[in-house]
Amino acid sequence: MKTTNDNGGDVRLTQISKSYGGFTAVHPLDLTVPQGSFFALLGASGCGKTTTLRMIAGLEEPSHGTVHLGDQDVTHLPPYKRPVNTVFQSYALFPHLDIFENVAFGLRRRGIKSVRKQVEEMLDLVQLGEQARKKPHQLSGGQQQRVAVARALINHPKVLLLDEPLGALDLKLRRQMQLELKRIQTEVGITFIHVTHDQEEAMTMADTVAVMNAGRVEQLGSPADLYENPKTTFVANFLGTSNLIEAEVDTSSGDEIVLKAGGGKLSLPRARCSAPATTGGKMLVGVRPEKISLTHADDAGEIPESRNRITGRITDSSFIGVSTQYVIDSPACPEFEVYAQNIDRDARLAPGAEVVLHWNPAHTFGLDAAQDIDAGVETVAEEAA
Amino acid sequence: MAFVNWLKRHLVVIAGLLTLGYLLLPNIVVTVFSFNKPKGRFNYQWQEFSTDAWKDPCGVADMCGSLGLSLQIALWATLGATALGTMIAFALVRYRFRARGTINSLIFLPMAMPEVVMAASLLTLFLNMGAQLGFWTILIAHIMFCLSFVVVAVKARVMSMDPRLEQAAQDLYAGPFQTFVRVTLPIAAPGIAAGALLAFALSFDDFIITNFNAGSTVTFPMFVWGAAQRGTPVQINVIGTAMSIIAVLFVVAGMVISNRRARQKA
Amino acid sequence: MAAVTQAPAPPAPAAPRQKPPRKRGRLTPYWLLLPGILWLVVFFALPMIYQASTSVQTGSLEEGYKVTWHFVTYWDALSEYWPQFVRSVLYAASATILCLLLGYPLAYLLAFRAGRWRNLLLVLVIAPFFTSFLIRTLAWKTILADGGPLVGALNALHVLDVTSWLGWTSGDRVLATPLAVVCGLTYNFLPFMILPLYTSLERIDPRLHEAAGDLYAKPVTTFRKVTFPLSMPGVVSGTLLTFIPAAGDYVNADLLGSTDTRMVGNVIQTQFLRILDYPTAAALSFILMAAILAMVTVYIRRSGTEDLV
Numbered sequence: 001m002k003t004t005n006d007n008g009g010d011v012r013l014t015q016i017s018k019s020y021g022g023f024t025a026v027h028p029l030d031l032t033v034p035q036g037s038f039f040a041l042l043g044a045s046g047c048g049k050t051t052t053l054r055m056i057a058g059l060e061e062p063s064h065g066t067v068h069l070g071d072q073d074v075t076h077l078p079p080y081k082r083p084v085n086t087v088f089q090s091y092a093l094f095p096h097l098d099i100f101e102n103v104a105f106g107l108r109r110r111g112i113k114s115v116r117k118q119v120e121e122m123l124d125l126v127q128l129g130e131q132a133r134k135k136p137h138q139l140s141g142g143q144q145q146r147v148a149v150a151r152a153l154i155n156h157p158k159v160l161l162l163d164e165p166l167g168a169l170d171l172k173l174r175r176q177m178q179l180e181l182k183r184i185q186t187e188v189g190i191t192f193i194h195v196t197h198d199q200e201e202a203m204t205m206a207d208t209v210a211v212m213n214a215g216r217v218e219q220l221g222s223p224a225d226l227y228e229n230p231k232t233t234f235v236a237n238f239l240g241t242s243n244l245i246e247a248e249v250d251t252s253s254g255d256e257i258v259l260k261a262g263g264g265k266l267s268l269p270r271a272r273c274s275a276p277a278t279t280g281g282k283m284l285v286g287v288r289p290e291k292i293s294l295t296h297a298d299d300a301g302e303i304p305e306s307r308n309r310i311t312g313r314i315t316d317s318s319f320i321g322v323s324t325q326y327v328i329d330s331p332a333c334p335e336f337e338v339y340a341q342n343i344d345r346d347a348r349l350a351p352g353a354e355v356v357l358h359w360n361p362a363h364t365f366g367l368d369a370a371q372d373i374d375a376g377v378e379t380v381a382e383e384a385a
Numbered sequence: 386m387a388f389v390n391w392l393k394r395h396l397v398v399i400a401g402l403l404t405l406g407y408l409l410l411p412n413i414v415v416t417v418f419s420f421n422k423p424k425g426r427f428n429y430q431w432q433e434f435s436t437d438a439w440k441d442p443c444g445v446a447d448m449c450g451s452l453g454l455s456l457q458i459a460l461w462a463t464l465g466a467t468a469l470g471t472m473i474a475f476a477l478v479r480y481r482f483r484a485r486g487t488i489n490s491l492i493f494l495p496m497a498m499p500e501v502v503m504a505a506s507l508l509t510l511f512l513n514m515g516a517q518l519g520f521w522t523i524l525i526a527h528i529m530f531c532l533s534f535v536v537v538a539v540k541a542r543v544m545s546m547d548p549r550l551e552q553a554a555q556d557l558y559a560g561p562f563q564t565f566v567r568v569t570l571p572i573a574a575p576g577i578a579a580g581a582l583l584a585f586a587l588s589f590d591d592f593i594i595t596n597f598n599a600g601s602t603v604t605f606p607m608f609v610w611g612a613a614q615r616g617t618p619v620q621i622n623v624i625g626t627a628m629s630i631i632a633v634l635f636v637v638a639g640m641v642i643s644n645r646r647a648r649q650k651a
Numbered sequence: 652m653a654a655v656t657q658a659p660a661p662p663a664p665a666a667p668r669q670k671p672p673r674k675r676g677r678l679t680p681y682w683l684l685l686p687g688i689l690w691l692v693v694f695f696a697l698p699m700i701y702q703a704s705t706s707v708q709t710g711s712l713e714e715g716y717k718v719t720w721h722f723v724t725y726w727d728a729l730s731e732y733w734p735q736f737v738r739s740v741l742y743a744a745s746a747t748i749l750c751l752l753l754g755y756p757l758a759y760l761l762a763f764r765a766g767r768w769r770n771l772l773l774v775l776v777i778a779p780f781f782t783s784f785l786i787r788t789l790a791w792k793t794i795l796a797d798g799g800p801l802v803g804a805l806n807a808l809h810v811l812d813v814t815s816w817l818g819w820t821s822g823d824r825v826l827a828t829p830l831a832v833v834c835g836l837t838y839n840f841l842p843f844m845i846l847p848l849y850t851s852l853e854r855i856d857p858r859l860h861e862a863a864g865d866l867y868a869k870p871v872t873t874f875r876k877v878t879f880p881l882s883m884p885g886v887v888s889g890t891l892l893t894f895i896p897a898a899g900d901y902v903n904a905d906l907l908g909s910t911d912t913r914m915v916g917n918v919i920q921t922q923f924l925r926i927l928d929y930p931t932a933a934a935l936s937f938i939l940m941a942a943i944l945a946m947v948t949v950y951i952r953r954s955g956t957e958d959l960v
Contacts, residue, residue, distance in 0.1 A: 057552075057556060058555075058556075059552050059555070059556070078555065078560075079552070079555040079556050080555045080556070080557075080558045080559055080560050080563075080564075081558075084556075085556055085557065086553070086556045088549045088552070088553055088556075089549070090547075090549070092547060092549035092550050092552070092553040093553075094550060094553070094554075094572075095550075095572065096571040096572055096574075105554070105557045105559070105567075106557035106558050109554075109557060109559045109563060109567075110558050151557065152556075152557075155557065155558070397756050397759050397760055397764060398760055398764055400756035400757075400760075401756040401757040401759065401761070402757075402760070403756075404753045404754065404756060404757040404841070404845075405757055405772065405775060405776065407753065407838065407841070408775075408776065408779055408841060408842070409775060409779065410790075410794060411779070411787040411788075411790035411791060411794070411838065412778070412779050412782060412787065412790075414790040414793050414794060415782060415786055415787060415790050418790070418793065429789075429792050429793045430793070430796065469686050469687035469690060470687060472683040472684070472686065472687055473683065473684055473687040473688065475683055476679075476680040476681075479680075480679060480680035480683075481680075482680040482681060482684070488688060491688065491691050491692070491695070491696065494695070495691070495695055497891070497895060497943075497944070497947060498895070498940065498943075499895055499896060499898055499899020499900075499916070499939060499940070499943060500896065500899055500900075501899040501900075501901065501916045501919050501936065502936050502940045503695065503698075505702065505919055505932060505933065505936040506698035506699050506701060506702035506933075506936065507694060507695075507698045508923060509698060509701045509702045509929065509933060510694070510697060510698040510701045512929075513701055513705075525694055528690065528694075529690060529691065529694040529695055532687055532690065532691060533691075536687075586780065586781070589783075590780075590783055590784055592784070592785060592902060593899075593901070593902070593916075596920070596924070597923065597924065606783055606784075606785050609783060609785040609786055609789070610902075613785070613789055613906055617789060621786055621789075622786065624783075624786075625782040625783055625786040625787070626782070628782050628783070629778055629779070629781045629782045631781075632778065632780075632781030633774065633778055633781070636774050636778075637774075
């Protein structure tokens with residue numbers, strides 16, 4: 001990340017909240033996005049991420065709290081007086097203006113007379129120089145998306161806000177535009193705040209991701225940190241897949257917590273536990289499917305003692321190419337998921353086979369058992385539908 | 386058997402085209418009879434071919450004057466109804482306010498009311514106020530009954546407009562006035578134009594409401610009505626034919642332009 | 652790095668505000684509504700009240716009228732003019748049914764079968780509108796003229812014998828009979844039926860027809876079970892747009908009919924503009940309005956389409 005003394009692009013939200021009538025879309029929240037970072041607000045629809053973005057843009061007035069850009073309080077500034085621009089969901093390109101005039105719109109409104117050179121340079125940057133005189137509906141989705149970015153960036157905003165900017169594109173184009181946007185952000189060095197419901201998109205592009213749920217930020221951190229060390233069941237389930245097991249604390253000493261689950265014992269590093277560990281207390285233990293190794297029960301003796309292990313039976317397996325995904329019924333968890341790389345395939349690992357699952361205890365994480373174990377699961381399914 | 390099958394498959398097409406013929410027959414008659422040279426005062430029976438009426442379309446006393454008056458009233462009524470109706474449509478779509486239900490029915494009722502009822506009741510009002518019947522009372526009446534149709538046309542367009550477009554304009558440094566002039570108005574324009582066109586057609590062709598509230602002023606439909614009692618000059622058919630030709634030319638021109646645009650797109 | 656803290660439940664007092672939040676024009680809608688609504692109140696709603704008041708007045712043109720709550724006017728008007736009322740409803744209903752029967756195939760043709768001819772056909776449907784409707788109605792006088800080719804053909808086919816027996820025509824005439832009036836009404840309001848029908852048919856996905864066929868429905872069944880139910884909004888608004896103006900019309904009855912085909916519109920017009928019996932005319936007009944509003948309300952409730960507006 002760039003370090004700069006100019007903090008004019010810092011976005012600082014202080015105790016900001018928004019309610020409509022009795023419904024609270026965003027609970028009071030403090031958030032600082034430093035100058036030059038690529039920040040993602042990730043969550044399912046209705047989690048308050050877009051409302052937060054719109055409050056920064058000035059399109060929504062917060063019920064409480066303040067919005068600062070650098071040292072300037074912009075809470076009560078209308079959108080047309082804020083040095084912030086937005087790439088809207090489905091782009092909101094003006095249908096009655098051609099591409100050139102769409103891009104020139106912001107410059108002209110600020111009374112800049114000679115816009116030709118700037119607009120042409122900007123259109124070249126997004127590789128649309130040829131299309132200047134076409135109307136938006138004559139462009140493909142990806143081209144429209146680039147016009148929307150150009151139209152916002154040409155104003156040199158202190159912050160660029162992106163509201164589901166890739167939502168309307170097909171998968172392949174979306175991958176391409178993710179890299180493209182990342183490249184542009186690195187080039188111009190402007191703070192980007194990106195709202196999305198697509199966890200892969202957020203993790204690919206952003207330096208920092210804030211996972212939002214029901215109007216609150218569940219967890220904030222780098223993509224790898226969020227994935228490897230989720231602090232809530234929602235984050236564990238919403239970002240990728242997690243196997244969560246209900247367990248009871250057996251002993252808790254030093255850096256290691258030992259838990260009882262499904263008749264066996266599991267070890268968990270204290271640093272990776274976000275719940276209080278009192279002996280006899282309940283806890284949720286999690287592990288990602290790709291961290292787990294699968295060994296046929298006949299070979300159980302070869303597994304090193306130090307590893308966490310669980311026994312079970314394969315109920316389903318599907319071959320995906322790079323990996324094979326297994327579903328395993330075990331006393332600890334009826335639908336344990338395991339992704340195994342297809343390096344050396346053991347032909348005995350077919351549905352019905354008795355197996356032992358084992359993994360490095362360092363990949364285990366512990367969560368507060370008071371939470372809903374399925375939080376974030378359905379939302380992913382709905383989003384995909 | 387093959388013929389019966391063909392008939393079965395194309396029954397809808399045949400029935401539809403017959404209806405279209407029913408719709409177009411009077412227009413054909415009007416056009417043909419604009420070349421008639423009737424004996425007597427009424428132009429209901431074919432006598433012989435003549436282009437006399439086409440050579441002298443204004444050769445009937447007062448007819449072209451009434452035509453001019455109708456155009457003038459239609460123009461002003463369109464302006465008035467479009468301005469007022471557009472304002473109402475925007476208020477209905479964009480804002481929350483009290484008494485929305487009452488206002489909606491006030492707009493719906495004029496469209497669901499037989500013209501003769503509106504005409505008669507408006508006349509009672511004018512008589513009670515002692516208003517002088519004429520140009521102004523006609524104009525007032527026309528704006529009244531065109532208003533609702535403009536509201537419906539503009540409302541449909543404004544409702545289908547993406548509110549994000551206006552937010553995008555604000556985000557790009559356009560204040561409320563600039564946003565309205567540069568974005569809202571141009572995008573709502575087709576709806577406003579449709580409403581205005583409808584208002585013009587309704588006002589220009591209105592007979593019943595005008596008949597009640599015109600006093601001794603004679604618009605073109607009233608002239609035709611009077612002629613139906615006294616004697617129908619061929620020139621009426623000339624005007625009727627010319628109107629439909631002009632209108633069809635406008636429509637065809639519009640279609641050619643939109644076709645060309647579509648081809649540019651490809 | 653970025654930092655976040657989650658606040659406890661009750662929102663802490665925010666930083667002092669420099670200025671109150673913008674008020675986004677609370678009064679704007681009222682200013683936008685005011686001129687147009689005022690216009691409708693003064694020139695549409697108020698006249699209705701004036702008319703109601705006139706209908707219970709007595710007096711004469713010379714001495715002026717006074718409200719005397721003379722409800723007998725209604726009774727007198729109804730007992731004298733009930734045939735015209737009945738005729739209005741009958742003629743308007745016949746015209747509406749005819750419009751539906753004639754208009755549906757054309758709307759269907761436009762929506763599903765016209766292909767590249769669709770725009771041309773639409774222009775042909777709308778084109779007649781641009782010639783003054785009075786001129787076009789007068790053309791029917793030529794088409795239905797006594798001894799004309801159409802009447803001659805109907806006579807030769809003995810169709811007129813049947814219609815005369817039914818009381819729709821008289822002798823070998825069509826003009827100046829109920830048939831001519833209904834024919835004129837049907838013609839005049841047919842586009843008001845076709846356009847709503849077309850709009851609702853055009854919205855139907857043609858794949859629904861294929862799906863119905865795939866699921867063992869014969870074409871007739873597909874129409875009965877899929878197409879027609881889906882076009883109901885168009886049928887409802889089309890019938891309303893046809894029936895209401897037809898019931899109040901007096902132009903067709905006057906130009907194509909005779910004294911035996913007078914409708915309530917003719918009576919109101921004569922009372923108001925020739926006989927100058929304002930109370931009777933106002934009462935008749937009020938009854939017509941009430942009757943139509945009542946019928947329309949019941950009809951809309953029955954057909955379950957209340958989102959017409």
